[in-house]
Amino acid sequence: xxxRRRAPGSDLDFLREQLLDRWPIEYAVLGPIVRADQxxxxxxxxxxxxxxxxxxxxxxxxxxSDPRLRSSIVVPVEDTxxxxxxxxxxxxxxxxxxxxxxxxTALPMGNRKYWxxxxxxxxxxxxxxxxxxxxxxxxxxxxxxxxxxxxxxxxNAQSFQTQLxxxxxxxxxxxxxxxxxxxxxxGVAWVQSLAWRMDRAFERMHDEVPHLTRRPSEYVAxxxxxxxxxxxxPPDPRSLSRLFADVPALRDRVMYSSDxxxxxxxxxxxxxxxxxxxxxxxxxxxxxxxxxLYRLPAPAPADAGE
Amino acid sequence: xxRHVVGTPADVPPGEHKxxxxxxxxxxxxxxxxxxxxxxxxxxxxGGPLCSGIRTGAVSSPGPGRYDYDERGTILRCPWHQWEFExxxxxxxxxxxxxxVRAYPVSVETGAALAAEPGERVPGPxxxxxYPVSVExxxxxxxxxxxxxx
Amino acid sequence: xxxxxxxxxGNPPTAVGWPTYLVEEWVGMxxxxxxxxxxxxxxxxxxxxxxxxxxxxxxxxxxxxxxxxRFDKNWKGLRREVPWVxxxxxxxxxxxxRFTVGPADLQPGEPAALQHVIDDMWGADLLxxxxxxxxxVVARPRxxxxxxxxxxxxxxxxxxxxxxxxxxxxxxxxxxxx
Ligand code: FES
Numbered sequence: 343x344x345x346r347r348r349a350p351g352s353d354l355d356f357l358r359e360q361l362l363d364r365w366p367i368e369y370a371v372l373g374p375i376v377r378a379d380q381x382x383x384x385x386x387x388x389x390x391x392x393x394x395x396x397x398x399x400x401x402x403x404x405x406x407s408d409p410r411l412r413s414s415i416v417v418p419v420e421d422t423x424x425x426x427x428x429x430x431x432x433x434x435x436x437x438x439x440x441x442x443x444x445x446x447t448a449l450p451m452g453n454r455k456y457w458x459x460x461x462x463x464x465x466x467x468x469x470x471x472x473x474x475x476x477x478x479x480x481x482x483x484x485x486x487x488x489x490x491x492x493x494x495x496x497x498n499a500q501s502f503q504t505q506l507x508x509x510x511x512x513x514x515x516x517x518x519x520x521x522x523x524x525x526x527x528x529g530v531a532w533v534q535s536l537a538w539r540m541d542r543a544f545e546r547m548h549d550e551v552p553h554l555t556r557r558p559s560e561y562v563a564x565x566x567x568x569x570x571x572x573x574x575x576p577p578d579p580r581s582l583s584r585l586f587a588d589v590p591a592l593r594d595r596v597m598y599s600s601d602x603x604x605x606x607x608x609x610x611x612x613x614x615x616x617x618x619x620x621x622x623x624x625x626x627x628x629x630x631x632x633x634x635l636y637r638l639p640a641p642a643p644a645d646a647g648e
Numbered sequence: 649x650x651r652h653v654v655g656t657p658a659d660v661p662p663g664e665h666k667x668x669x670x671x672x673x674x675x676x677x678x679x680x681x682x683x684x685x686x687x688x689x690x691x692x693x694x695g696g697p698l699c700s701g702i703r704t705g706a707v708s709s710p711g712p713g714r715y716d717y718d719e720r721g722t723i724l725r726c727p728w729h730q731w732e733f734e735x736x737x738x739x740x741x742x743x744x745x746x747x748x749v750r751a752y753p754v755s756v757e758t759g760a761a762l763a764a765e766p767g768e769r770v771p772g773p774x775x776x777x778x779y780p781v782s783v784e785x786x787x788x789x790x791x792x793x794x795x796x797x798x
Numbered sequence: 799x800x801x802x803x804x805x806x807x808g809n810p811p812t813a814v815g816w817p818t819y820l821v822e823e824w825v826g827m828x829x830x831x832x833x834x835x836x837x838x839x840x841x842x843x844x845x846x847x848x849x850x851x852x853x854x855x856x857x858x859x860x861x862x863x864x865x866x867x868r869f870d871k872n873w874k875g876l877r878r879e880v881p882w883v884x885x886x887x888x889x890x891x892x893x894x895x896r897f898t899v900g901p902a903d904l905q906p907g908e909p910a911a912l913q914h915v916i917d918d919m920w921g922a923d924l925l926x927x928x929x930x931x932x933x934x935v936v937a938r939p940r941x942x943x944x945x946x947x948x949x950x951x952x953x954x955x956x957x958x959x960x961x962x963x964x965x966x967x968x969x970x971x972x973x974x975x976x
Contacts (some may be wrong), residue, residue, distance in 0.1 A: 449815040450822070483833035484812045484826065492876040493836050496869045497813065500829035504812040507825045512818065531864035534911065535903070539825050539858055542902040547821040574867035581863070581918050588911035606729050606875060612694035709881035712842025716881075730875040742874045742886065 350603030354407055361602050362410055365610050368629065369638050370600075371439055371471075372413040373526065374400055379419060379444055379476040389418035390428065397432050405437045412636065414442035414471050422455060426462045433466040439636040440469045440524065444476025445498060451505045452512025464518040469567065469635060472505065474498050474527035502528030503536050506566060510540060513553040515561045522635065524567040530596055531574040531582065534589050537562050563591035567635055569599035570627065571608040579616040586619060593623050597632040650793035657756055657786055660684065663721070667699050670790060677754060677788060678703070678735050680722060684754040685735050686790055687724065692740070692747050696728030703735070737797025751796035759783040801834055803827050803856035831857035832865050839869075839890045842882040851894050851963060855928060859897035863918035866891060892920060896963050898928030899942050899955060906945075913946045922951040926960045 347356045362370060376396050383389035393416045400413045415432045417425035432438050441463040449455055451472070463470050475498070481487040483497045484504070502525050515521060540558035548554065554561075576582060586592050601607050610628060619627075632638065654668045654677060665678040667689050674689035676699030689699040702725045706718040723741070724733045732741040738751030760783040804827075810816045811823050811830065831854050844850055866888040873880075873887050883890075905912050916922070927943070929936055936942040943955050960966065 445814070447814050450812060450817050451814070452822075453815075453818060478814050480813055480815055481809050482813060483837070484810075484830045485833040485837060486809055488833075488837060488840070490840050490876075490879050492872055492879050493833075493840050495876065496836055496872040497833055499865070499868050500832050501813045503829050504814055504817075504822075504826055507822050508812075508814075508817060511822050529864070529868050531867060532861055535828070535858070535860040535864060535915065536825070538860060538905050538908075539828055539902050541905075543821050543825045547819075547824065550819050550821050572868070572871060574864055575871045576863065576867045576918065578918075581867075581914070584914045588908065588914060607727075609694060609696075609728070615694075707878040707881045712846050712882045714882070729871075732878065742877060 354404060357602070358408070361600060362408070367410065367610070368641060369410050369412055369632070369636075371632070371636060372400060372404060372411060373442060373471065373473050374414065374416050375444070375473070375475060376416045377477075378416065379446065379448075379478060383418065386418060386421040386424060390421065390424035393418050393424075393428055394431070397428065397438070401435060401437065405435075412437050412439045412638070414438065414440045415468070416442050417459065419443050419456065419459065420448050422458045425459045429459065429462040429466065429468075433462075433468060438468075439638075440471040443470060443472045445472055445474055445501045445505060445525075445528065446476035446478040446480070446482075447505075448478045448480075450508035452508035452510070452514060454512070457514055457517075460514055460518055460521050464521045467520070469522040469524050471524040471526055472502075472528075498527070499529045499532060503532055506533075506536065506562065507540060509565075510558045510561045511551050511554070513551070515565050516553060516555055521565060522567060523565055524569065524597075524635070526569045526599060527571060527601060528568070529572065529574055530568045530570070530592065531576075531585055533562060533566075533568065533592070534585060537589075563595075567595045567597060567631070568592070569597050570613050571599045571601040572606050573608075573614060579614075580618060582614065582617045583619055586623065593626055594631055596627045597635070598628045650791055652790045652792065653762065653787045654754075654790045655788050657684070657788060660788070663703075665699060665703070668790075671792060673792075674699070675752065675790065676724075677790070678724075680720065680735065684756065684788055685796065686752040686754045687733065687735060687738050688750040688752075690749070691726040691728060691731065691733075692749050693726065693729060693731050696726045698724060698726050698733065698749060701725045701727040701730075704732075706732075706734075706741070734797070739797060748797075753791045753794040753796045755789050755791070756786050757789050759785045759787060762787060762789070799850065799852040801831060801852055801854045801857070827857045828861050832861065835865075835891065835895065836869060836887075839883060839887045840880050842880065844890050844894050845882045845884070851896070853896045853898065853926065853963070855898045856900055856930070856933075857897075858900050858903045859919065859925060860903040860912070860915045862891070862897065862924075863915055866919075892924065896924050896926050896959065899925050899944075900928065900930070904942070904944060909945055912944055916944055916946075922947060922954045923959065925955045926963065927956045 347353050374396050378389040378393050396416050405411050415438045417428045429441055482494045488494050537559035544558050652670050660666050660677050660679040662679050665676050667674055667676045675686050676689050678685045691698040703721055704723050705721050706723050708716045722735050724735050733749050738749045740747040763783055812826050817823055869887040943952050
């Protein structure tokens with residue numbers, strides 16, 4: 343029998359056994375979920391201390407112990423000054439490859455309140471990863487409080503759409519041309535329809551957002567990345583192939599994610615396996631897009647043939 | 649040859665299961681209130697290790713807000729995306745005709761009966777040397793060519 | 799029932815707080831519609847009221863396939879939480895919902911992509927012509943219908959679907975179209 347383990351996601355050996363060693367995983371980017379959001383932590387000093395402690399713990403307990411691991415800088419998002427200070431403190435450690443937020447914020451993410459966080463991330467060349475979850479203090483859907491987790495979970499995809507919309511119209515993407523946003527665990531397929539709708543809205547209402555220099559869909563193609571889990575599963579998997587053909591930018595923007603250790607984990611050799619696509623596109627989505635975004639080294643030549 | 653001795657009833661107490669490997673296939677043997685069932689340990693969705701999922705009762709409903717829980721615990725929930733499967737038939741709850749895990753018949757047979765038909769079964773994971781079939785005992789016999797739940 | 803663009807409940811019109819610009823709110827109305835469809839199905843409204851039908855007006859439709867792929871997927875994993883929902887959510891939508899064709903969804907530059915989206919939502923079956931009057935009046939109704947539709951599909955969107963859904967009698971006194 344195995345030695346006594348801590349809960350999945352809290353135990354490096356167990357992570358190795360269940361994920362890192364079981365599949366040929368070159369790198370894994372950790373995403374610590376810390377309740378330093380509006381509803382989880384109203385005491386900003388404590389939220390900041392918790393984030394500092396989490397980042398230090400991640401470096402010591404995880405990154406120091408396995409060279410495959412990278413992580414995300416958790417920040418107290420609702421207190422901008424503290425959040426920026428934490429990015430500045432941790433960013434010099436190259437094993438932290440992105441700044442981490444959760445999708446439920448107190449204000450839409452394009453709000454200027456959050457801009458200093460994006461400036462700090464962009465200054466250090468780090469993407470901003472935005473993960474499913476959090477509690478911003480608002481009802482869980484745009485139509486009020488949902489009764490069921492089913493709605494909360496599926497409804498997170500709607501919050502991702504809202505945040506993307508807000509970021510695009512806010513003007514931050516003109517201000518920070520190298521800002522890269524990774525939408526994690528929010529789905530992928532909705533981006534096409536949303537880009538159409540934003541472009542059409544922009545045609546009609548551009549007077550309201552004269553700071554935009556391009557059509558919304560162009561910002562989407564340039565600034566946003568998406569992760570697979572829980573990728574939409576159409577009844578005919580070819581629908582996703584068509585989507586990747588119709589929105590070619592996605593082939594360079596979609597990255598495998600596992601959601602380990604949660605209840606809807608996707609295995610790397612299984613996800614989208616029924617979706618017809620070229621070997622090149624699959625390699626991009628399973629490795630190369632993430633390698634480029636997070637600047638992860640290529641495997642040593644000796645391993646390249648594996 | 650498709651009949652395999654996979655253990656004795658005592659190996660799988662009521663409410664429990666064990667996973668055996670037969671012909672390279674992992675198969676979970678379940679004891680539901682003294683009846684034995686077998687399903688492949690591979691989820692038809694994305695190949696998750698189905699038999700290590702939570703065994704639970706079927707939840708149905710006569711109408712909004714009302715929950716009926718079937719105490720028999722005949723549902724197996726895949727650990728990867730929580731799709732539900734009926735252990736007795738292998739059928740998924742959501743698409744029972746289209747999405748199924750292979751379910752096999754398991755019977756309890758006496759050693760005496762097995763000894764009488766030596767040509768018709770394979771000793772399974774237990775070789776004859778290490779796991780002699782004795783005429784006094786009962787055995788679980790898994791039929792790989794059979795299909796439960798049809 | 800008609801679910802019409804707009805309304806104010808006191809909640810922010812998004813799940814992440816008040817947006818800055820009207821244009822965000824306009825775009826976001828599609829996500830409000832998604833939340834409402836999700837709620838009506840998850841709560842069992844159509845299991846209690848089996849004849850109830852709803853039209854989503856002026857919130858677009860091209861988001862429907864992606865939304866349903868996710869909602870169906872979640873239902874498969876979580877349906878024990880809402881066991882009265884007996885079929886995949888997409889089947890409820892197909893039976894109980896219709897959508898008005900808003901100009902926002904018609905991409906003149908991407909006819910193939912639009913056709914793919916529509917193929918993924920049962921073609922013309924769920925679409926109803928909406929004039930937009932008195933907001934964005936559609937000058938030529940044909941422009942409000944996807945360009946790739948055949949004549950029978952145009953007829954469905956312009957009249958047949960609405961006629962069936964609203965149980966309208968055959969039009970009287972206007973000479974008929976054909
Ligand atoms: S692999 Fe079993 S539910 Fe997905």
